[in-house]
Amino acid sequence: MDCMNTAPASSAAAGEPRWLTDEEQRVWRAYVDATTLLEDHLDRQLQRDAGMPHVYYGLLVTLAEAPRRRLRMTELAKDAKITRSRLSHAVARLEKNGWVRREDCPSDKRGQFAVLTDEGMDVLRRHAPGHVNAVRQAVFDRLTPEQQKSLGEIMGIVAEGLQPSEAGADLPWLR
Amino acid sequence: MDCMNTAPASSAAAGEPRWLTDEEQRVWRAYVDATTLLEDHLDRQLQRDAGMPHVYYGLLVTLAEAPRRRLRMTELAKDAKITRSRLSHAVARLEKNGWVRREDCPSDKRGQFAVLTDEGMDVLRRHAPGHVNAVRQAVFDRLTPEQQKSLGEIMGIVAEGLQPSEAGADLPWLR
C-alpha cells in the first residue's frame, strides 16, 4: 500500500482526502530525502569542526548580524524559527562554551539579551569558511542560476505560509 | 558582520573561501527557514494526532510499501536516510507501540527484519489523511505546477549529491 497516494478501500468519514498524485509523491519524497540528508550532513560537518550542531551555528550567525551583537531571547527565537524553550536550552549550552552571554534588559526586568562574545565571534570566523564550503558543495555548485532562483522563490513561499503571520503581526485583529 | 557573505579582514590561510553572494544568501536563508518550519510543523501535527514524530511515520510508510511489509534493518535505514543506530532506537520504540515487530532473518543469523504489524497498518490508515492534508496545505497548494516540478528536480539533485553513492554502489573500486 502506498499511504500517500492510494485511496483506502473504504473512504474516510471526513470526505475523501485529496491524496498525492504519483508525481507529487515523487517530489515530496525527493524533498524529504534531500532535507534529511542535507541537515544531517551539515550537522555532522559543524559538529566535527566547530563542536556544535547547525542550529547553534545559526544562532551565532544571527547574533553576529544583530546590532551590538545582541538580541532579546524572543527575537532570536523568532529569527531562528525555534521555540523559546529550545532557545533557552541552547543558549545555556552556548554560554557554557563562552560563545554567548546573557544580559539583563534594563527596560524590562523579565527580559534577557543573548550577546555574542568575542570568543563566539572568533569561533564563527574560524568555522564560517568550512560551513560555506559545505553548503556550496551540497547545494549551489550543483544548481543552475535558474534553479537557485527557483529554490529561493519556492522556499520563500513555503516559509511564508508557515510563519506565525509575519505580515499583520502587529494587526492581530485581522487574524 | 555577515558570516556567510562578507570576507573577513584578514584572508584565511587555505585560500580565500568563496563566500555566498547576497542573492545566494537570501536563497539559503529561505531554505533553512522553510525546512525548519516545515519539519517542525509536520512533527507537531503527527505527534499530536498519531503520537509519533515525522521520521517514525516515514518508517511505517516505507515498510507498508515494501513486499510482505518487511525490510531488513539496513535496507530500511538506507531508504529512510538515517543511521542504523537511530533506526535501532526508533524500531525499539515502534515495537513498544505494537506497530512494528522484529523477525529474525533465516538466511543470515545477524539479520533482522522490521515488519509492519496490522496494528501499525491501521495507524497509518487512520492518520495518512491528516498528514497528506498537512503536506498539501504547506507545500503543494501553494506552488504552481512548474514550481512543483522544479522543486522535485532541485531536491533530486541535492539528494543525489549527498547519497553515499547510490549509483556505483556496487562498483566500490571506482570510488
Next chain:
DNA sequence: GTCATCTGCTTGAACTCTCAACTTCCACGA
C-alpha cells in the same frame, strides 16, 4: 492602587538522536 491577565523566559522530565564501542555472525584466504 490592586487584581486578573498576559508576556518573557526558564525548568525538569520524558523522549529522541549521536557517537563510539561492542557482539555476533559471515566470508574468504592460507
Next chain:
DNA sequence: TCGTGGAAGTTGAGAGTTCAAGCAGATGAC
C-alpha cells in the same frame, strides 16, 4: 580449519528537543 577482516545490528551515555508547568514582571481595567 583456523584466523582475520568486514558486515549487521544493538547498546549506553551524553547531548539536544519537546511539552507542560512554573515564576516573575508588565499591563490594563476598574
